[in-house]
Amino acid sequence: MSGSEQGLSIYRLRWIGYGLLAFAIIDVLLLLYPPQLTNAVWQLQTMGQIVERLPVPLLGLALIFFGDSYDRSRLEDNLVKLLSWVSLLLAVAFLVMVPLGVVNTLRINTQNNEQITAQAEGRLQELKQVEEQVSAGTTADLRNMAQELNRMGLPVDVNKPEELKTEILSRIGIAREQIPQQTEATRRNQRLVLLKNSAKWNLGALISSLLFFYIWKGTDWAR
Numbered sequence: 001m002s003g004s005e006q007g008l009s010i011y012r013l014r015w016i017g018y019g020l021l022a023f024a025i026i027d028v029l030l031l032l033y034p035p036q037l038t039n040a041v042w043q044l045q046t047m048g049q050i051v052e053r054l055p056v057p058l059l060g061l062a063l064i065f066f067g068d069s070y071d072r073s074r075l076e077d078n079l080v081k082l083l084s085w086v087s088l089l090l091a092v093a094f095l096v097m098v099p100l101g102v103v104n105t106l107r108i109n110t111q112n113n114e115q116i117t118a119q120a121e122g123r124l125q126e127l128k129q130v131e132e133q134v135s136a137g138t139t140a141d142l143r144n145m146a147q148e149l150n151r152m153g154l155p156v157d158v159n160k161p162e163e164l165k166t167e168i169l170s171r172i173g174i175a176r177e178q179i180p181q182q183t184e185a186t187r188r189n190q191r192l193v194l195l196k197n198s199a200k201w202n203l204g205a206l207i208s209s210l211l212f213f214y215i216w217k218g219t220d221w222a223r
Contacts, residue, residue, distance in 0.1 A: 010067040017063025024057035047097055047104075048201035054208050061087065061215055062135040068221050077222070083220040089213035105198040112190045120183040127172050134168050142168060162206040 031049055060142035062085060072080065134145060142164040149155075149171050 010070060013063045013066050017060045020056050020060030021064065021127070024053065024060060027053055029058075040104040040111070044101060044104040044108060044198065044201070047101055047205065048197060051094075051201050051204035051208060054204070058208070058211055058215075065215070065219050065222070080219070080222040084216055084222040086214045088136070088216040091209045091216060093207045094209035094212065098209075099204050100204060101202040105194060105202075109191060109194055113187060115189050116183055116190070120179055123179055124176065127176050131169065131172055134165055134172075140200070152162060 027048055031046055065080065069077070108189065130145060134142065145168055146164055148170060155171075
């Protein structure tokens, strides 16, 4: 390959790098708008989405710095110098994201537990109200309650009106006994999903920090 052809290939790769970096910047700006800085869920999910998109800007920077200082204009020399320092800034930023991600994970876990507990208490309160209605309800009321329980997955035989009250109260008792198990299962599943995502995103942020630092360290020629 001649020198001119080699130079042309380098230019193509650099322009592709600039394009990838521009796409990444636009994507991140859209993710950050509108900001919800006091929302732990938004912070963790936004961090995760940014981390999952990092291969694009990393590849873009690698292509931009390809060929080191070979045949760059004065303007581009200043630009790659800026991007070199930006790489260090990003390395620090993603390193800081790791403890922030851990803190937000703990906050979200606490919020989830409080929400699940509130839902369980609300469910118990509803069952208590149904019990009170059963005690004072007419046969028509009991049939309506039985149909509602059937829709909730608690089968009641509406063809035996003389046994409706006893059967409804029995089903309510079963539902009340199931609530703690269902609550714990929901809490466990949400915690598992949260921890898996948090581990993936925090580890990704740490790896990204190291890669950006490596880019900065390897571009001392630009500074």
